Amino acid sequence: MTVGCKDPKTGKMMKQSVRVSNPTLNFINVPIVRDPKLIPRGLPRNKHLKIESNGGGHLVREARVSTLLDSMRASSPARARPASAATRAASLDDEQKSWIQRHPSALSMFEQITRASVGKKIVMFLDYDGTLSPIVEDPDRAFMSDEMREAVRDTASFFPTAIVSGRCRDKVYSFVKLTELYYAGSHGMDIKGPPPGSRCNGNRMNNGESVLCQPASEFLPMIDEVYKTLVESTKSIPGAKVETNKFCLSVHFRCVDEKSWDDLAKQVKLVLSEYPKLKLTYGRKVLEIRPTIEWDKGKALEFLLEALGYANSNDDVLPIYIGDDRTDEDAFKVLRERGQGLGILVSKVPKETNASYSLQEPSEVMSFLRRLAEWKRKSLRASL
Template identity: 70%
Template sequence: MMRAIQGYGPNGITASSLLKLPFYFTLLRLKTAVLTKVWDLVSFLEERATNMGGGGQNIMTDAKSVLNMSITVTVSAQKPPAPHGYISISTKRLLHNLEINAGARASVWVDSMRASSPTHIKSTPDDQGSWNLHHPSALEMFEQIIDASKGKQIVMFLDYDGTLSPIVEDPDRAFMSNKMRKTVRKLAKCFPTAIVSGRCRDKVYKFVKLAELYYAGSHGMDIKGPEKRSKTDKVTEHVLFQPASEFLPMIDEVYKQLVETTKSTPGAKVENNKFCLSVHFRCVDEKKWSELAQQVKSVLKEYPKLRLTQGRKVLEIRPTIKWDKGKALEFLLESLGFANCTDVFPVYIGDDRTDEDAFKILRDRGQGFGILVSKYPKDTNASYSLQEPDEVSSKTSTNKLWIFYGVWLNGNNYLWELNPKSKS
């Protein structure tokens, strides 16, 4: 039996522990090296910011404040892989994707605005290949999806802009095609289907024109169920939830101020989405982004109960309540009776940063999956991808939708009848 060396803890240090000391010292050296590199980076940026003058100094102040925190370094022989279907978020992107608040500096706002634009995303073939590996095409992985959903209650959630309609310069002209409308109508015949959008619910309904759907507008803060007809053939509207009603007067007031304040910025458009506001900068010259950010900041500083988040070429002003598209997804599942159901299979398709809240909910629940509509590699919690809205309504997608439904109703035999190759 090995003798313990006395004086080092209740049990002392055994000879076997001494053999591990070189390994522990190696870990310590690696940890020290990582910390040294971090602070070297801070010093380099600090020196560069000083040389750049006032504007650079502002950027450095914000960057250093983010880096000035406790750092825990875990060292292993091999970098642990990301969970299946997800990729880790780089520090650079994390800094760019910071949620904006009313007190943030304009330089940070502009960096985040710039990062939200696909034109600024630079990816190598290796990046694209790695991203596709973790987020394969939903169409190519169709049979895998079929296997995962077999025997479960499927519930569909769809974003609108960039998912059911293309992204356009004028948000008032984001019309969905008749082909897409037919696809969504077929989908709603198969499964409970909801549109979850940052847009005003009434505006989304005017675009979609399908009464049989659930609609969650204003990032899920305005939820309505399908229209129902009574015995007298009278249509009744079923409003499910509006958690931000008390903010309506404030939001209307801020809307008027933003419209007036941003008049001097060509291309800026302020949209009132009832329970939230959108400041679109898709048509604003990039040189004017800082000016626009300052204008929005000047208005919001008087309204601490409102917060600012960001989507694709849009700044979103919302109430500070803890509600988002992910919460709306959970609320709808509960309303449908699937809150604690183990055999429900939610599918959420979206393209925007705001859809990540819903993707994360599905990941955390371990049920269903998210599908990101994007041509570019992005940090996302979605499991699968589609290249663009056309793939959502493509002939291949529509055909597979019916196979999807048939398998759900009748099991794998239905898939074999439509696709004999699947027998092999």
């Protein structure tokens, strides 16, 4: 955009162009002015200005951190408002009942789900953290139980099954340890299937080879550079942890004191201001840094359906996606827009979602998977 400022030598008004370097991050670069008092008017309000020295002049760089802080707080448990315990309980109960009516439990609606699958091939998509494993303070210790692993293995013996996670694909595999699955790491930017020649529930890739999709390969050097910079710039903030997921990064603040969230947000914003090809999103107590390409968990779902041969078979396939995070909403939205498949949100509290059904926690996910496998087992026996 163009703004006016006064030339300190002539006193005349001059037009200056202002370039928005990254609308997603709310950074605005303003041309160098010789006097800080002559900062152009008309800039967006409720933002924080940072003035840096540059060759005798002053470069005005504006970083809006408040929006990011709001997002960080939104991913945290809500604080109780000043009210009586009875009033809060009644209000929450009413809200929960209303939400459950719109997103009923996948366990209580199990028969309806199986009826919808008659004559169709079920394809399972599962998030990892908060879905197959509990959310823990140390992301490196988000282990799934042996019982959950067996439930996933049993499910995969009947249905093509994929793990779709923001984690690095190799990291997710080290947790799950099942070769017969499809793995989509880095929010779907790193997809691979079972080894060539292997068979999973009677299905095989059309070309007989494992799936491999890496649409963001060109960003690897940049991601690695940003990772090193963030590790260095956040090491002074106790509890902050930067995790590399190969094609994206995660900045965990679950163990960071809320008083330090502002400092963490500023550090992340400052680093990313130099990388307009990267975007910032957030999940449950985590900031996600990803390439700006049009790719997410919804795209990964569509890619896997096509790779499995179900791209144009809306009447023959029933995708079921189970996840707990904001990033899973991309997949829920795809299913809703296609009018095909079922999204199941894992959450104990009401949330805005495109999912059709809900489950409260990983233990209910395990029960659902076990029940689904047993239903299929009985169906096959009955058909003999």
